[in-house]
Amino acid sequence: MITPAPGAPEGFEPAYRALALDEIRRRRDEAVAGLASCRACPRDCEVDRLADATAACHTGRLARVGSAFHHFGEEDCLRGWRGSGTIFFSFCNLRCVFCQNWDVSQAGHGDELSPERLAAVMLELQRTGAHNINFVTPEHVVPQLLEALVVAIEGGLALPIVYNTSSYDAIHSLELMDGIVDIYMPDFKFWDQAPSKTYLKAADYPEIARTAVREMHRQVGPLEIGPDGLARRGVLVRHLVMPEGLAGTAEIMRFLAHDVSPETYVNVMGQYRPEHQASRHAELDRCTTDEELREAKRTARRQGVRRLDERQPLGPEILRLRQRLFDV
Ligand code: SF4
Structure with missing residues (x-):
């Protein structure tokens, strides 16, 4: 019998609690052995990690972990009123020229953590009331995640696991997480190869992302949100609207609605701003406009997406509770 986590959705049972711990240990061992010639992500570098x-x-x-904290900037169904227990991994397997977190994703700010220390971070986020454990940029550290999760589950972890990814994931890494991840949060960035090559340094991104999102949907299905407003299980897709329609929003939305499911939950985001090396590309050197965001949402609906994320402002009771809990 595990102790209920204070921030867990009511009546929630994590997917990984239904898996035998021996099966999770077996997957950990397989993933860690694979580090000897690493193909944990689609780069297939085959170096001995x-x-x-x-x-x-x-x-x-x-x-390496850049930061871990209760994040109130995530979607309402993840941040709730106690925050999403976010763990930002340092470095990334993409090279987005417009990355807003480039100090962590490219410069690698952060500290190397042993599996025991990473598990302790998860358990501390749980103890302090986070609603979920939200792994940001996990594509290149799936073996290390599995190592730490075994320790955390043995220590009583009982929160939903959120896998918050660029979608540049290897299928075999996603298969290792089948039955462990409760909520997949893939970002679908570009539909075409040319912008993927120029702006992400990964021409194969679109095909990899399509395959990855289909696999995520196969594992967990459309997003389920409980009566408390918190996400339980499923896929939540993010899509950042780019200037000049560079992302291929219409094609991505058509794919999500027709090739994945019309019930796919999508957050069409308008917060693009030129960061990192974006100013080297004239077409990226401006923010997206409100009209571009509105048009992207209209496009999503026209293509058949039925569930679009709408952000609600944090109410005064939630702000008071947040202040009491975390003194922020
Ligand atoms: S996880 Fe890192 S080393 Fe392994 S294949 Fe991907 S980029 Fe290369």
Whole structure:
């Protein structure tokens, strides 16, 4: 019998509690052994990360964590009133020229954590009332996640696991997380190869992302949100509207509605701003406009997407509770 987590959705039972711990240990062992010739993500670098060699993701034997905190900037169904227990991994397997977190994703700010320390971070987020554990940029550290999750589950972890990804994921890594992740949160960035090559440094991104999102949907289905407003299980897709229609919003929405499901839950986001190296590309060197965001949402509906995320402002009771809980 595990102790209910204070921030867990009411009546919630995490997917990983239905899996035998021995099965999670078996997957951990398989994933860690694979680090000897790493193909944990689609870059297929085949370097020996067990010997701490690094390649495209600059990450060796241990995962590096940039920050971990109760995040109130996530979607309402994740942040709730106690925040999403977000763990930002350092480095990334993409090279987005417009990355807003480039100090963590490219410069690699953060600390290497052993599986025990990473598990302790998860359990501390649980103890302090986070609604979920939200792994941000996990594509290159799936083996290290599995190592830490075994320790955290043994220690009583009982929160939903959110896998918050660029969608540049290897299918076999996603298969290792089948039955462990409760909520997949893939970001679908570009539909075409040319902008993917120029702006992400990954021409194969669109095909990889399509395959990854289909696999995520196969595992957990459309997003389920409980009566308390908190997400339980399913896929929540993010899509950042780019200037000049560069992202291919219409094609992405058509794919989500027709090839995945019309019930796919989508957050069409309008907060693009030129960061990092974006100003080197004239077409990226401006924010998106309110009209571009409105048009992207109209496009999503026209293409058949039925569930679009709408942000509600934090109410005064929630702000008071948040202040009491975290003194912020
Ligand atoms: S996880 Fe890192 S080392 Fe492994 S294939 Fe991907 S980029 Fe290369």
